[in-house]
Amino acid sequence: MEAILKPTTDTKLHISGAQALIRSLLAEDIKMIFGYPGGAIMPVYDALYDFQEELEHVLTRHEQGAIHAAQGYARATGEVGVVLATSGPGATNLITGIADAMIDSTPLVCITGQVGSSLLGSDAFQETDIVSISMPVTKWNCQVTKAEDIPTALARAFYIAKSGRPGPVLVDITKDAQFQPFDFEYRKCLEIRSYKPAPALDPVQVKKAAEFINEAQKPMILFGQGVILGKAEEEFKLFVEKTGIPSAWTLLGLSALPTDHPLNVGMLGMHGNYGPNKLTNECDVLIAIGMRFDDRVTGNLEHYAKQAKVIHLDIDPAEVNKNVKVDIPVLGNCKETLSELLRQVRLNSHRAWLEEFRAYDKIEYDKVIANELKPENGALKMGEVVSKINGLTKGEAILVTDVGQHQMMACRYTKFNQSRSNITSGGLGTMGFCLPAALGAKLGAPDREVIAVVGDGGFQMTIQELGTIFQTEAAVKIVILNNNFLGMVRQWQQLFFDKRYSSTELVNPDFIKIAEGYGIKGKSVSDRDDLSKSIEEMIAYDGSFLLEVKVGREDNVFPMVPSGASVSDIRLS
Amino acid sequence: MVKSFTISIFTENSIGLLHRITSIFTKRHLSIQSLNTSESETENVFRFTIVVNAEEELVQKIVKQIEKQIEVLQAVYHLDGETVFQEIALYKVSTEKASENNLVERLIRDNHARILSMEQEFMIIEKTGHKEETQELLEFLKPYGLIEFVRSGRVSVIRPKNELQKEL
Numbered sequence: 001m002e003a004i005l006k007p008t009t010d011t012k013l014h015i016s017g018a019q020a021l022i023r024s025l026l027a028e029d030i031k032m033i034f035g036y037p038g039g040a041i042m043p044v045y046d047a048l049y050d051f052q053e054e055l056e057h058v059l060t061r062h063e064q065g066a067i068h069a070a071q072g073y074a075r076a077t078g079e080v081g082v083v084l085a086t087s088g089p090g091a092t093n094l095i096t097g098i099a100d101a102m103i104d105s106t107p108l109v110c111i112t113g114q115v116g117s118s119l120l121g122s123d124a125f126q127e128t129d130i131v132s133i134s135m136p137v138t139k140w141n142c143q144v145t146k147a148e149d150i151p152t153a154l155a156r157a158f159y160i161a162k163s164g165r166p167g168p169v170l171v172d173i174t175k176d177a178q179f180q181p182f183d184f185e186y187r188k189c190l191e192i193r194s195y196k197p198a199p200a201l202d203p204v205q206v207k208k209a210a211e212f213i214n215e216a217q218k219p220m221i222l223f224g225q226g227v228i229l230g231k232a233e234e235e236f237k238l239f240v241e242k243t244g245i246p247s248a249w250t251l252l253g254l255s256a257l258p259t260d261h262p263l264n265v266g267m268l269g270m271h272g273n274y275g276p277n278k279l280t281n282e283c284d285v286l287i288a289i290g291m292r293f294d295d296r297v298t299g300n301l302e303h304y305a306k307q308a309k310v311i312h313l314d315i316d317p318a319e320v321n322k323n324v325k326v327d328i329p330v331l332g333n334c335k336e337t338l339s340e341l342l343r344q345v346r347l348n349s350h351r352a353w354l355e356e357f358r359a360y361d362k363i364e365y366d367k368v369i370a371n372e373l374k375p376e377n378g379a380l381k382m383g384e385v386v387s388k389i390n391g392l393t394k395g396e397a398i399l400v401t402d403v404g405q406h407q408m409m410a411c412r413y414t415k416f417n418q419s420r421s422n423i424t425s426g427g428l429g430t431m432g433f434c435l436p437a438a439l440g441a442k443l444g445a446p447d448r449e450v451i452a453v454v455g456d457g458g459f460q461m462t463i464q465e466l467g468t469i470f471q472t473e474a475a476v477k478i479v480i481l482n483n484n485f486l487g488m489v490r491q492w493q494q495l496f497f498d499k500r501y502s503s504t505e506l507v508n509p510d511f512i513k514i515a516e517g518y519g520i521k522g523k524s525v526s527d528r529d530d531l532s533k534s535i536e537e538m539i540a541y542d543g544s545f546l547l548e549v550k551v552g553r554e555d556n557v558f559p560m561v562p563s564g565a566s567v568s569d570i571r572l573s
Numbered sequence: 574m575v576k577s578f579t580i581s582i583f584t585e586n587s588i589g590l591l592h593r594i595t596s597i598f599t600k601r602h603l604s605i606q607s608l609n610t611s612e613s614e615t616e617n618v619f620r621f622t623i624v625v626n627a628e629e630e631l632v633q634k635i636v637k638q639i640e641k642q643i644e645v646l647q648a649v650y651h652l653d654g655e656t657v658f659q660e661i662a663l664y665k666v667s668t669e670k671a672s673e674n675n676l677v678e679r680l681i682r683d684n685h686a687r688i689l690s691m692e693q694e695f696m697i698i699e700k701t702g703h704k705e706e707t708q709e710l711l712e713f714l715k716p717y718g719l720i721e722f723v724r725s726g727r728v729s730v731i732r733p734k735n736e737l738q739k740e741l
Contacts, residue, residue, distance in 0.1 A: 132592055135589065135596055136593075136596045140642075140643040140644075142588075142589075143588070143589075160643055192643065193585075193646070194584070194585050194643060194644050194645060195643045316641065317637055317640075318634070318637040318638050318640070318641045321634070322637075
């Protein structure tokens, strides 16, 4: 592959492949990596020993923990997350996180050790063909068998991971290459001839899009993580304000525009808000920005926005027409395309149209939200817990969630003031993501409050990372919304499988005792009167804290677009 | 409507890229009818020729997903009419049976096939053409003791000048 590389070191050092690897990371300004040692990566760990000041290594309790922590780090900071693991099981344990990062466009560089090159293909101890295994879930990957190829492979890896639509890459390095001495020189990658990170802006398409937007009577914006990844929050806000268009977010777009912004009309999709789902099927122009029309957003495509002209701003040409037929694709980095569009759109407002959203909000508030946020009696509700936490952290905390009911509730009822505040496993829906991701987020953004809101099921999938939190002393605040059920699956069983609760009930351990075992202060709350002061205590506590909140066992998340239904058939109960 | 499409992919020469490309078909549960890789007219640029039977919309999506792979320079698709293509087939038949039935002349005269090798026991016949043509010869030879048959993947050249080729 032909690439342009820029030198960053002047003198050539005669060092081993492993030492070169560490120096390459430093040349890329990497300050922290997450990993777990093992046989085939030992030379690299040995080299790391000499760089403990420059490069902090976070030893997790499982490779899955390492990669989710790196994801949390990347999502909180906007930088590349780096993961180190050994061959065989070390490498395969990364796969879930790699797949998660791929579908959620998170920049990661995963470095795996591999058996010596003379053993490749011989089914050696801890050998797996991780390059083949990871191929469909990486943006790029490669295997290095010679020390001299390590710097180039890493330079490309970093360039590919963070440019264009970000994603995970994997570099597999044989053990002999790690030992081999060679003359090291690092050149940053600036260009690869077969790879165009972002398509060039097409002025004709921008002009067409602007015309449609200017003429629209009932336009609606759907915004996704592309706004955050493109660092285009400011341009986006100006665009929304100038055009006066009601804007709804995908799960990963959340926090790109402040929740309380007058033109933010809420969440799209299966458990999104009533208005944006209903009105998707009434708008005349649909402007999708940095989102990919996931099935959880669109519901049944046969009945999705058929009346609307669709404008799609995206950096990835393969997303255009993938799920929804687009009338005007506007390719490119949305920071650029939005700036250009901003110049060409008219100052406008759509008051009557916006009122339609607000009218639906009122219905949703009366039928769903009021009871979720201000219940008068009964067990604690997930919504009220999340909302209390949000109020007491003034909307400034980073919210990290897992997957399921608590995730939907947390994203629905948290109000965000700043971008990069919502970290969740969106596309892959990876249970077990939350706890390690929250750790990574806290280590990446130590000055911000990081709240991990997790279900009792998902918490136990990566519960071992309490050990890493203990060891790193990262002040992660953990809130378990415990209903002793795999709640979302149970909800589906209740609604669509005749209440046959097959394998969804959990008999849970004493979470507080477990936390205490790890030196983490814990508290359990089930009484409404104790909720606020428990949350206050958790926030005020200097260090990590685990708050178990016992919530209603069979509470459901509504509204809901049943699987296979149209978005406008969204149910309130 | 399902049609036959030829997908031409121009790539860097890197280990494992074949797997990366075919996994995009696997992901969509689409069977590959034929596949060929070779160098191209440009040094260090390789080309894949893949034939699939599918609806155009699906082929379009697959081609875009192939093109976004880092080491792919360009991916395009064409209908059969837009390309000139050939496949090659080899047939091993018993020399004795072929002589008994006076096959050789018929093969060469009627089928434009040629004899590549003639041994005491068997002979190897070669035919190039479209799949239907090599298939026809296969059917023709079956009754005469066909010992072995193999057909190559399609090789195909795009009729109009390709933009990428100009660039490279």
